[in-house]
Amino acid sequence: MTSENARTELGRLAALLNKANTAYYVSDAPEIPDAEYDALRRRNAEIEARFPELKRKDSPSEQIGARVGDGFAKVEHRVRMLSLGNAFDRDDVAAFDTSIRKYLGLSDEAPLAYTAEPKIDGLSLSLRYENGALVEAATRGDGTVGENVTANARTIDDVPETIRGAPDILEVRGEVYMSHPDFAALNERQEQSGGKRFANPRNAAAGSLRQLDATITKTRPLRFFAYSWGDLSEPLGETQMDALARLSDMGFSTNPLTRLCAGPDEMIAHYAVIEEQRATLGYDIDGVVYKVNDLALQARLGFRSTTPRWAIAHKFPAELAWTRLEAIDIQVGRTGALSPVARLTPVTVGGVVVSNATLHNEDYIAGRDARGQQIRGGKDIRVGDWVQVYRAGDVIPKVADVDLGKRPHDSQPYTFPTLCPECHSDAIREEGDAVRRCSGGMICPAQAVERMKHFVSRAAFDIEGLGAKQVEQFYRDGWIKEPADIFMLRERYGSGMQQLRNREGWGEKSATNLFAAIDDKRNIPLGRLIFALGLRHVGEAASNLLATHYGTWEAFETAITGAADRQGPDWDDLLSIDGVGEVMATSLVTAFAQESERESIDRLVAHLSVGAATRPDTADSPVAGKTVVFTGTLEKMTRAEAKARAEALGAKVSGSVSARTDLLVAGPGAGSKARKAAELGIETLDEDGWLALIGAA
Ligand code: IVH
Numbered sequence: 001m002t003s004e005n006a007r008t009e010l011g012r013l014a015a016l017l018n019k020a021n022t023a024y025y026v027s028d029a030p031e032i033p034d035a036e037y038d039a040l041r042r043r044n045a046e047i048e049a050r051f052p053e054l055k056r057k058d059s060p061s062e063q064i065g066a067r068v069g070d071g072f073a074k075v076e077h078r079v080r081m082l083s084l085g086n087a088f089d090r091d092d093v094a095a096f097d098t099s100i101r102k103y104l105g106l107s108d109e110a111p112l113a114y115t116a117e118p119k120i121d122g123l124s125l126s127l128r129y130e131n132g133a134l135v136e137a138a139t140r141g142d143g144t145v146g147e148n149v150t151a152n153a154r155t156i157d158d159v160p161e162t163i164r165g166a167p168d169i170l171e172v173r174g175e176v177y178m179s180h181p182d183f184a185a186l187n188e189r190q191e192q193s194g195g196k197r198f199a200n201p202r203n204a205a206a207g208s209l210r211q212l213d214a215t216i217t218k219t220r221p222l223r224f225f226a227y228s229w230g231d232l233s234e235p236l237g238e239t240q241m242d243a244l245a246r247l248s249d250m251g252f253s254t255n256p257l258t259r260l261c262a263g264p265d266e267m268i269a270h271y272a273v274i275e276e277q278r279a280t281l282g283y284d285i286d287g288v289v290y291k292v293n294d295l296a297l298q299a300r301l302g303f304r305s306t307t308p309r310w311a312i313a314h315k316f317p318a319e320l321a322w323t324r325l326e327a328i329d330i331q332v333g334r335t336g337a338l339s340p341v342a343r344l345t346p347v348t349v350g351g352v353v354v355s356n357a358t359l360h361n362e363d364y365i366a367g368r369d370a371r372g373q374q375i376r377g378g379k380d381i382r383v384g385d386w387v388q389v390y391r392a393g394d395v396i397p398k399v400a401d402v403d404l405g406k407r408p409h410d411s412q413p414y415t416f417p418t419l420c421p422e423c424h425s426d427a428i429r430e431e432g433d434a435v436r437r438c439s440g441g442m443i444c445p446a447q448a449v450e451r452m453k454h455f456v457s458r459a460a461f462d463i464e465g466l467g468a469k470q471v472e473q474f475y476r477d478g479w480i481k482e483p484a485d486i487f488m489l490r491e492r493y494g495s496g497m498q499q500l501r502n503r504e505g506w507g508e509k510s511a512t513n514l515f516a517a518i519d520d521k522r523n524i525p526l527g528r529l530i531f532a533l534g535l536r537h538v539g540e541a542a543s544n545l546l547a548t549h550y551g552t553w554e555a556f557e558t559a560i561t562g563a564a565d566r567q568g569p570d571w572d573d574l575l576s577i578d579g580v581g582e583v584m585a586t587s588l589v590t591a592f593a594q595e596s597e598r599e600s601i602d603r604l605v606a607h608l609s610v611g612a613a614t615r616p617d618t619a620d621s622p623v624a625g626k627t628v629v630f631t632g633t634l635e636k637m638t639r640a641e642a643k644a645r646a647e648a649l650g651a652k653v654s655g656s657v658s659a660r661t662d663l664l665v666a667g668p669g670a671g672s673k674a675r676k677a678a679e680l681g682i683e684t685l686d687e688d689g690w691l692a693l694i695g696a697a
Helices: 003-026 034-050 090-104 180-192 201-209 214-218 240-250 264-280 295-301 362-366 445-456 468-476 489-493 495-501 508-520 526-532 540-550 553-562 569-576 582-593 595-605 639-648 672-680 687-693
Strands: 074-076 085-087 114-120 123-130 133-139 145-147 169-177 223-232 259-261 285-292 311-315 319-332 338-349 352-358 386-391 398-402 427-429 436-438 523-525 609-611 627-631 652-654 663-666 683-685
Touching: 003 034, 034 468, 085 090, 090 264, 090 285, 090 295, 090 311, 090 639, 114 223, 114 240, 114 264, 114 311, 123 201, 123 223, 133 145, 169 201, 180 201, 201 214, 223 240, 240 295, 259 264, 264 285, 285 295, 319 445, 338 362, 338 386, 338 436, 352 386, 352 398, 445 468, 489 495, 489 508, 495 508, 523 526, 526 540, 526 553, 526 609, 540 553, 553 569, 553 582, 569 582, 582 595, 627 639, 627 672, 639 652, 663 672, 663 687, 672 683, 683 687
Parallel strands: 085 311, 523 609, 627 652, 627 663, 663 683
Antiparallel strands: 074 145, 114 259, 114 285, 123 133, 123 169, 169 223, 285 311, 319 338, 319 386, 338 352, 386 398, 427 436
């Protein structure tokens, strides 16, 4: 890069980052995903490091924003606020119905009704009523902890202060939104008073509700539809429809387009009705939500980690736009994957400005899929092309198509790099893998930083005050090179806290808080620690399974080390965990067998006290910590439901019988597993015996 190019690029980055900062911090309307933002800052910092003399007076690296939300008190939700899985077409809706029937063990003919209602494009709000009076209102936040916006919620006409005929404790959940006419009028007023225009009604609603000064919220015409509930002292009814009717009787607005449907055909038909009315409703909706109507069945179906099994959002089709592909940048992720990112001439797609989109991988750019088959009729994607951008909901936009008629005559096919753009190590593509990966490991700055960002992320160590931006800052200055270094920060740089305090953006208070937040996480639950290691294929759910199975770090570490040669009892035991397959198991043992990786993990664990795995609801569970195997036909519930319930009671469910099995539940037709259990002298129960044991008979 020449110095002239660097100057231009720093100018471009400053403009982009300033715009993104304003959108995020001031307007409550982020325009680019966090990862993109982080990549832009990283690029800016790298160029500044190479050309310090070119650093701008208004350099984005000197700016640290504060989220508006920092000013709100936190509220821990007693019942988590979840999101919804998505369906995009008729087949997805049919699959939703099929999976529910399968889970519940219902035949195709058994009646199973669903509600269908508009999915409001606003922000969710939880309202807590005690003895009929509103006592607290909270935003969703991360689903576990939200912001206390009680004063603001009280200004909303659709939110009653007192209600009659309600259970003593009632948390009503629903969506805050702004109508189209109110949105237009607000933007008009904003314009006249020199304020910011909001990009769309959802951002306007969010920006208005999340005002530290509730008198401002009062001037913003917000509305509220109730569609669900959290904590309750007694049930609201037997069905979703009954419960909605009760909420309506209490004085809440419920959506008039809610219908009861007998199955997928009627759901799709009602979807079409809602879609047709979409343009004239007067408020934004982005799909239709289907929910199992019977609340007893909802309770049986329960939840996956972040979404209910009994509901799904059927999204309206994605929005499209055409624009110019200006450049293809390569980002290096936590596991070394090289991901191509399209830099686009900014274009509005469904009300949101898009300037970046994913190009997936090198095959996708070349016009073929993982099996070498043509996609897009074999058209490749080149810098300078006129491309179609596709956006669906909050998913990252992607480049979907190319207009060959507008291709510049001098354009060249894109050559995917075979060296890592960050550390210049070989980027290798293994047989059968769609992705090319940097082989640099922790010596690659991009991998190191991404791994540490993952390490401090919410589901991992979640260290307050140490987010992606701080990780980058500390890494850049050589303060942290691997996760273990985080726990050495105070020792190394905290003396009198002078060093940290002297840094941009850090004062005495924030430095003290940071060290306290780090100390706070020296005690860490096993599942979080495993997830935080950021090993390939080992996600949050799997980490928790592993934690429940092994119980302690020592047991986990010994077993994974013992399984290094991928055979023998430790390996078999690892594979016996329901939800752990060969790919994940191999990834785990390979990581632990790799010397530098292992040393880095050991250095980290030396600073920690790892909590034994926590098991839900197990205080008086007769099967907590027991390893249970199900075999044969179950008649009162499906295998999936049996497994989920056993796990909820703190049991480990395994697919095979071994000396470590505590209990075999055998239905009719049980074969070799039952024989093996008998040989090993393992306690065996039939289905009724099992139900009696867990108190569900
Ligand atoms: S039900 C446990 N119903 O969509 C499931 N959600 O993408 C609770 N939303 O966080 C959600 N309209 O903010 C439900 N009619 C509706 C909805 C709706 C909008 C939002 C809600 C949720 C998000 C999930």
